[in-house]
Amino acid sequence: MSHWQQREGGGWFAIWLIRTIALRLGRGVARVLLYPIAFYFFLRRRDERAASRAYLARVLHRPVTAYDVFRHIHMFAATLLDRLFFLARGERDFVVEVEGLDALDRCIDAGRGVLLVGSHQGSFEALRALGGRRPDVPLRVVLDKQKTPALTAVLEALAPDVGAAVIDASRGGASVALAMAEGAAQGGMVALLADRGHRHETVCRVPFLGKPAPFPAGPWLLAAALKIPVVLCMGIYLGGNRYRLIFEAFSDGIDIPRGQRAAMLEALVARYAARVEHYARLYPFNWFNFYDFWQETGPADEPAAAAHLPRHSDA
16 A cells, blocks of 8 residues: 655755755746756656546546646646745735635634644645734644655745744654644644545545545544634645635534544545545646555555544645
8 A cells, every 4th residue: 555655856955956046046937947847757756647647537537648747746846836935935926815714714713723724735835825914823834844854944944933833743643732732722723734644544535536535534633632613724826926725614613422433533534525626626736645545455444433643744
């Protein structure tokens, strides 16, 4: 059974070089350079090409061309590049449309904190645009710093205050849950991604693009432990310098009775997966899980009732 294994192409020096070119020569020059960079990875990464083709075949409902796969990889590269600019300059280089801000504001104003649940669609970094709209509300993001150490180091050097607010998922479930609870207790927003499971993490198999797929159960157990409002969040990349930040109210607070744990977890995950699918169909080239997502055997088949807190969460 395959799992997501992040591979940092080129290592620290390559990432530093791209960062230096981008910030010194500008986003326009950096975006031109993305084409040969993306083409290089298109040629070299066979597994990612296969995963992209398998996903696109499901979501496009037509034969997938090599250009489709290249476009998918290039769009992923574009959002990675834009992370540099979001962190270094905020949203000033971008046009960020926001939908559903009223739903988020209602949850924030309740004063209990908010759990933002996203997916690997577009750019989660677009959440930084909230800083200009709700500067009074702190934002903490859960991610595994050990998965991409070179990229993490470069990004944190750009914005040390943002790095300090990250909740490092590699520290383990109990530590992550405590940090999230502290953030919520301050009336802040805590954000994580919930569409990517990892080795030894229990998942629920629910319908996704025509076939059951494994989604991690841990984020929803964390949500039940926090007992705060849950809002779905998607930072969709529209091309050029345009993003659409979408918020959807999901729950005023999740409660999972012990006797109904398996059934309720599956229902929650299925609701979430249905919304991820909705946006995947609307914006098919925005979903960035470049591995065999529809896994068939192994740990993914463990019952949801045995689920535990997640060890990892990647942004």
